[in-house]
Amino acid sequence: MERQTACRRAQLLNGPGPRPGAAATLGADDLAAAFDILLRPHHALVSTVLPGMRERRWGRVLAIGSSGVAAPLPNLAMSNTGRAALAGYLKTLAAEVALDCVTVNLLLPGRIATDRVAELDAAAAKRRGVTVTDIEIESRKTIPARRYGDPDEFGAAAAFLCSAPASYITGVALRCDGGLIRSL
Incomplete structure (x- = not known):
């Protein structure tokens, strides 16, 4: 039963974000x-594994957020809201567990070539009455690297944050976005 619960939590952590929509249309x-x-599954999983990490005096908590944490994304009000809450929780937790040699970080993807980005591009194309290719071209123009990120690049950033050499990096929201977000 506990394995099924852990698998369900992993599905929730890696599933698609909430539906697109404007902030003015959100209800309670x-x-x-x-x-x-976006917050409860992370909290549940962290609550399960954190005691053992603290006891062993080694652990890595790495959550995947969105560049919307650094700069809210248009038409993704639910995602922006939930991910900002997750960021606040993780930043607070990072300070609480640092003395136990546990790091807590957040990795913020920009436009990584995933099924979720393809889904968002298709929805935008349908909403605007243009082709998906038109949306992709337009989107790439907003990214200084002029391309979508490769999932392997994103995975390498995640692997580093989970490694021993990253033991002094905690409480960080690292963007992997090709320069999409224009702030430092």
Whole structure:
């Protein structure tokens, strides 16, 4: 039963984000759903593994967020809200467990060539009455690297944050976005 629960939590942590939509259209149920999708599964999983990490005096907590944490993304109000809450929780936790040699970080993807980005591009194309290729070209123009990131590049950043050499990096929201977000 515990293995099934852990598998379910992993699915929730790696599933698609909440539906697109404007902030002005959000109701109380939408906000609750954003927290249920983007904060509660992380909290549940961390609560399960953190005691053992602290006891062993070694551990890595790495959550995947969104560049919307650094700069809220248009038409993704539920995602922006839930991911900002996750970022606040993780930053607070990082300070609480640092003395136990546990790092807590957040990795923020920009436009990484994943099924989720393809889904968002298709939705944008449909909404605007253009082709997906038109959306991709337009999107790439907003990224200084002029391309979507490769999942392997994103994975390498995640692997580093989980490695022993990254033991002094904690409480960080690292963007892997090709320069998409223009702030430091």
